[in-house]
Amino acid sequence: MxxxxxxxxxxxxxxxxxxxxxxxxxxxxxxxxxxxxxxxxxxxxxxxxxxxxxxxxxxxxxxxxxxxxxxxxxxxxxxxxxxxxxxxxxxxxxxxxxxxxxxxxxxxxxxxxxxxxxxxxxxxxxxxxxxxxxxxxxxxxxxxxxxxxxxxxxxxxxxxxxxxxxxxxxxxxxxxxxIEYDPQPIFNAGNFSNAEDKIKKIAEKKLSKDAQKELGLLGMIKHSKNILKLMK
Structure with missing residues (x-):
């Protein structure tokens, strides 16, 4: 295979x-x-x-x-x-x-x-x-x-x-x-449908921060506004 x-x-x-x-x-x-x-x-x-x-x-x-x-x-x-x-x-x-x-x-x-x-x-x-x-x-x-x-x-x-x-x-x-894959998360927040609105907002801020960091790493700063707009 x-x-x-x-x-x-x-x-x-x-x-x-x-x-x-x-x-x-x-x-x-x-x-x-x-x-x-x-x-x-x-x-x-x-x-x-x-x-x-x-x-x-x-x-x-x-x-x-x-x-x-x-x-x-x-x-x-x-x-x-x-x-x-x-x-x-x-x-x-x-x-x-x-x-x-x-x-x-x-x-x-x-x-x-x-x-x-x-x-x-x-x-x-x-x-x-x-x-x-x-x-x-x-x-x-x-x-x-x-x-x-x-x-x-x-x-x-x-x-x-x-x-x-x-x-x-x-x-x-x-x-x-x-691989001892036996997930037992401490919180029931890993699914978009279950997460509270305030948690979603915090997660979105983290993702935006990560996106901006990665844009710098990839040399794509000039495209940041368009890309971040698509991700909202």
């Missing part, structure tokens, strides 16, 4: 590493990190770099394609014709094409989610409708071979959902135990 995870500057690291930790535990599975170009990829935090050894010029097929999200970086990739064309071409070879968080907007931009239900991070989920997808607030959504997950941590759930389909319940339970 060949799994490729696409990375780009500004990626949210857990979006990629969460599914990686699950799927690498499936037997006879190879997981590759792929970027537009070989070399260093910076996470949205600015504190973590990954040295990617495979480029989209080298990798043209996969059994599973995973597109992680980001705070701001996804918006630049949505306009990157080279990347979108690569996503379309790899998608022709996949058994499953998946996304985490705002990664679904790359799939939608590539025209792969037209007419399908899809989810994303709560702050930008409505942007999906601009590309023909049916924006739906669910944690994990399966539509044919396309699986989209909501924000960040949902990537682990998406990967377990996928593992269950590929290797069955017992193996997936064993993987879940291997």
């Amino acid at each position: 060949k799994v490729i995870i696409f990375l780009y500057n500004g990626v949210t690291m857990l979006d990629a590493i969460g599914p990686y930790e699950v799927l690498k535990n499936m037997e006879d599975t190879e997981v590759l990190f792929v970027a537009e170009k070989i070399g260093e990829i910076k996470a949205d935090s600015g504190f973590i770099d990954i040295n990617v050894k495979h480029s989209i010029d080298d990798i043209k097929d996969a059994d599973i394609l995973i597109i992680p999200g980001s705070t701001i970086g996804f918006m630049q990739e949505m306009k990157n014709g080279n990347v979108l064309n690569w996503i379309r071409e790899v998608d022709k070879t996949t058994k499953w094409t998946t996304s985490v968080c705002t990664g679904s907007l790359l799939l939608a931009s590539a025209g792969l989610l037209n007419g399908l239900k899809a989810t994303s991070h709560w702050r930008v989920i409505n942007l999906l409708s601009n590309f023909g997808a049916i924006a739906t607030r669910e944690r994990v959504i399966e539509q044919g071979k396309y699986i989209t997950a909501s924000g960040v941590s949902a990537g682990i759930d998406m990967a377990l959902h996928l593992s269950n389909k590929l290797v069955g319940e017992d193996q997936t339970k064993a993987i879940q135990l291997t």
Whole structure:
């Protein structure tokens, strides 16, 4: 089983590493990190770099394609014709094409989610409708071979959902135990529908602060007003 995870500057690291930790535990599975170009990829935090050894010029097929999200970086990739064309071409070879968080907007931009239900991070989920997808607030959504997950941590759930389909319940339970994934959050505030309005406002301020920081990291300051306006 060949799994490729696409990375780009500004990626949210857990979006990629969460599914990686699950799927690498499936037997006879190879997981590759792929970027537009070989070399260093910076996470949205600015504190973590990954040295990617495979480029989209080298990798043209996969059994599973995973597109992680980001705070701001996804918006630049949505306009990157080279990347979108690569996503379309790899998608022709996949058994499953998946996304985490705002990664679904790359799939939608590539025209792969037209007419399908899809989810994303709560702050930008409505942007999906601009590309023909049916924006739906669910944690994990399966539509044919396309699986989209909501924000960040949902990537682990998406990967377990996928593992269950590929290797069955017992193996997936064993993987879940291997990574000791037993979420017991201290507060019931991790779902947009459950969170209080005051908590949503605080979260929005944090996201705006993170977005401004990432804009600086990516050298995209001149576009900040337009991007932040889209995210409101």
